[in-house]
Amino acid sequence: MDLATRVTSIDALLPQTQCTRCGYPACRPYAEAIAAGETAINRCPPGGITGIRALAALLGQAELALDPSCGAEAPLRLAFIREDDCIGCVKCIQACPVDAIVGSSKRMHTVIADRCTGCELCLPPCPVDCIELIPAPATRDLMREADPARARHQFRNFRLARDATERDARLKAQAPRVTLTRARSAGTPRAAPTRQAAPGRVLGSGTGTRRQTRTRPGTMRNHRRSAAARYRYRYGPRSVDRD
Numbered sequence: 001m002d003l004a005t006r007v008t009s010i011d012a013l014l015p016q017t018q019c020t021r022c023g024y025p026a027c028r029p030y031a032e033a034i035a036a037g038e039t040a041i042n043r044c045p046p047g048g049i050t051g052i053r054a055l056a057a058l059l060g061q062a063e064l065a066l067d068p069s070c071g072a073e074a075p076l077r078l079a080f081i082r083e084d085d086c087i088g089c090v091k092c093i094q095a096c097p098v099d100a101i102v103g104s105s106k107r108m109h110t111v112i113a114d115r116c117t118g119c120e121l122c123l124p125p126c127p128v129d130c131i132e133l134i135p136a137p138a139t140r141d142l143m144r145e146a147d148p149a150r151a152r153h154q155f156r157n158f159r160l161a162r163d164a165t166e167r168d169a170r171l172k173a174q175a176p177r178v179t180l181t182r183a184r185s186a187g188t189p190r191a192a193p194t195r196q197a198a199p200g201r202v203l204g205s206g207t208g209t210r211r212q213t214r215t216r217p218g219t220m221r222n223h224r225r226s227a228a229a230r231y232r233y234r235y236g237p238r239s240v241d242r243d
Helices: 003-012 027-035 048-059 091-095 146-187 227-235
Strands: 077-081 131-135
Touching: 003 027, 003 048
Parallel strands: none
Antiparallel strands: 077 131
């Protein structure tokens, strides 16, 4: 049996929860590590003792007890979102390895129970702790559902890679236009801002240019900017001046 066939055979015996409890990012990398002799066959809690026996028989190895550092074997539990508490942050959707959660930003999310593998990866990212685990129906069997779960995980990986490629292509297409715009901006001198004269004022650039104040009824024009003139300019003639 060549290495590729061995990896495929080992992967077929894993429950495809993609839970990462084995210390690898998914079931396939764990199968590759087992095939290469880099890790033991007893690091999959969802597969439990049944999975360890199947792997031992396939590889001709002795059966081992489940590694306690990876967790304990337990009945399957499914994620459930309390919809009244959900804030629509999308973090659980991004964490689900099999696309079992649907929803959109700022909208309520929900779990497709038939697709949930009980990986529990959606629990830590939730900022409001609105996800809990509930017992799965007795009819659920991870090994019977392993092939559809693997297909959903593979499509998720394909979708993420496709989106990243399309995003990079868009950014690359925009880069020449941004560079050209910056070059034009740098090569063309910017015109100096034009100062607008306020009503009743004359602006001069040279020294010695006198300013004319706004005229008010009953006040002198072209007066010197003394304290009394400034007062009349701002508040109008005082009662003494009127007399």
